Amino acid sequence: MASSTPSQDITSNKIVVKGIPSNVSSDKLTIYFQKKKNVGGGDVQSVTFPLSNQESDTAIITFEEQETVPSVLQHTHKIAGKTVSVSPLQPRPRIFETVTAKISDYVIQQLKIKSGDVEDELESIMDSTGCNITPVGSGQGYNAEGEWYQMQAVFERIENMISQNLDNMGPKMAPESGYLSRNVFHEVPSIPLQPVVMPTPQQQQPHQPIKTQEVVSTVIDKDMFAYMKLVHSSDLDDIKKKFDVGMNENVVGDASKIVLTPTTSDGNPKKAEKSLNALHDKVSNSVAQDTTKIDSNLTKEALEGIFASLRPEFPQVHMDRVHDSPCTIIFTAPNQEKCRMALDMFKHFLDREKMMNNPNQGNSGGPTGEKDKNMISVDTDIFGYLELTRRSTLDRIWGSNGVRLDTQTIGDCLNIRLHRLSADHKFDPDSAIDEFQKLYNYAQEKTPQGTYDLKERYKSVIGSRQLTEAIRLTKSSCADVYVAEMHGSNDHVLFIAETKDKYKRAMSTFERLLSQNK
Known part of the structure; x- marks a missing residue:
């Protein structure tokens, strides 16, 4: 339920937040209430826990602009999985100005x-x-x-x-x-929290700040800043050059504290901070984010390997573990389509990792976790190419060794289980696997492959009947070329052939068929 704005005009740039979970820090609150999208927030001046010893679930948020308060009050706020109460700081009769x-x-x-x-x-x-x-x-x-x-x-x-x-x-x-x-304050009675109170003279001039060198810091969500460094590095460089500042990042939990330090006598960290926050707001309101869960048994090395495989394909997508939920992976991308594509490809690599580590998963006939000597795992497309071009050789390998196949596809991986053909045939799975592996390894290492990127010219046909028909007709025209949509990436078509010339001719045929029906 959204917070309701009180009937009277809002005259303060402060809100009171109650019901804050105990593990939420002031940095997390700053990051949350800086978000405009789904929060209605803006630049945060300060976060204070005014009664930290008595009521730790209450904070006062002070915004730079008073106009932010009614915007925030129009939304329901959920922080760290818990709905919190948000209301304007009610004005009270002033006994002292300060x-x-x-x-x-x-x-x-x-x-x-x-x-x-x-x-x-x-x-x-x-x-x-x-x-x-x-x-x-x-x-x-x-x-x-x-x-x-x-x-x-x-x-x-x-x-x-x-x-x-x-x-x-x-x-x-x-x-x-x-x-x-x-003795915290001079001349303070023994009752805590009652300092000597003096009205502030109207004519009093503001004091000079304590610091001799101006250094400004701001807090930004760690994953959002990592995305900004990945995709908007030139914008960050422009801020540093324009305002003559250094930009250092200190990561604490899921927050990045960005420290802006002047590099010359003309350096202006305050203006740099304002420009950095404006860039952050612009980026955070335009990007898409999504999450997925991973198995707690997945090793750090395996996860980094998946990331390394994905980054060349998705150079504008940031992916990382969520700090306080290590079994959750967060994706940040320029738009929802790229985010979904990266997420789908990531899930595909997860499936492949599971299959490689546990080849019996999903198959009957043996306990999960035990390696089956009568089972092999291969690339689906390479096996498809062999069935297309070396069918007679495969039939000889299986038949001469008394083998029949049971297959299961997981993403772009194919699990092949070898069974006895019949009681009348000698069953020699080791020999069959050895012969097949030689044929498969040669095809995998020596056979040319190419991909056609549909996004460049034919984005509208992705997933359509037109694409399916173009692939079917290409296969008919080029019978010795394997053609298929790439697994986990529905905007690429894969071509495998004995020579580069053959798959390039098939690719030209495919493009011509697409353009005819465009």
Whole structure:
């Protein structure tokens, strides 16, 4: 059920999200609410868990633009498989415009002990809470400033950070019980989350940012950024050159944190970030994505082998495991057709992998998983070519060794099981397999093959009766050439012949027949 917009006008660029699963981080929420398609989102300014100790399933999302909020409220939102509640942040009567408190010297000292770089620690607090932390004069400490819920989050974040320090200090170095809760902010009563509150003077000038060098980061879905690098690498290069920035990627789970650093004095990471997010929105709203499941027993090497086989055929399709679901493969492609074709071909290779590792799967007459010495697996098309051009040789091999065949096709693979022809015949499957394997290997290695790409000129005939008829008539005209649609790729036709000239003539005949009926 979609969230309903309240009757009053929306006057805030913030929403409240409740019911968030415990394994969903702020980065995942940022990625989710940046999506326009099916979410109605936009650029996210910050994500804050304002009551992290008491109510961890609630977050406040602050958008760059207020207009994003009503768009988000028109959709139903499901995050990590769970439907969440989304509503605008209700305006409350303002007692204070902002809350300001000076961070205690004790906290600064502990932050120095923790990492040695206070400013980096304070920057991370600002990123996670949405508050503003600025220096007070020269060497006089820092002020934290923000709305009440942001200051609550600042308190809890500092409390958690320093508690970890105290645990590492040991009992002799740790201060007495209750010291931390009294000393996050200066002059704070013993009750937590009640910093000294001062109205912000109207004439107060904004403080200068802490960082001496401007570095900007943004979070993007890992698979989407991998697709952008694959298909839109020139656009990413243009952003780096136009704004004089370096672009470094840090992958954490299913998110890519993109750090933009100026490479010259004229570098502008903020504009680069805006341009990168605009490219991300454009790409994410135009691509197609789909997923499929794989067997948990499939090895990493086998999966990478399948990917390596697919990439030359689908250079604009990104494929990878889903981070938190390793048995799920996600495909990202420019359109639904390419995504479907890559997915179908992937499934075909999966079937082939299963068949190669377990040739008895699907056959009766033996336990699954045991290798059957009377069974061989071959390429369907090569076997078809042999039956077309070497039929008498095959009949001699089977007959002289007392063999009859039982076959099963899986994708472009053919399982051949050898059975006794009759009680009157000597049954010698080893000899039959040895003779056949020599014939098959020669045909596989020496016989020329070619493919005809229908997408270039005859895309409209793919899967049609016209295509089937053209293949049938080509076979009749070129009786010694094997012609068939390629398995797993219905936009290519395969030709196998004794010489290149023969399959090229058959290909010309096929093209002429198609053009006559176009």
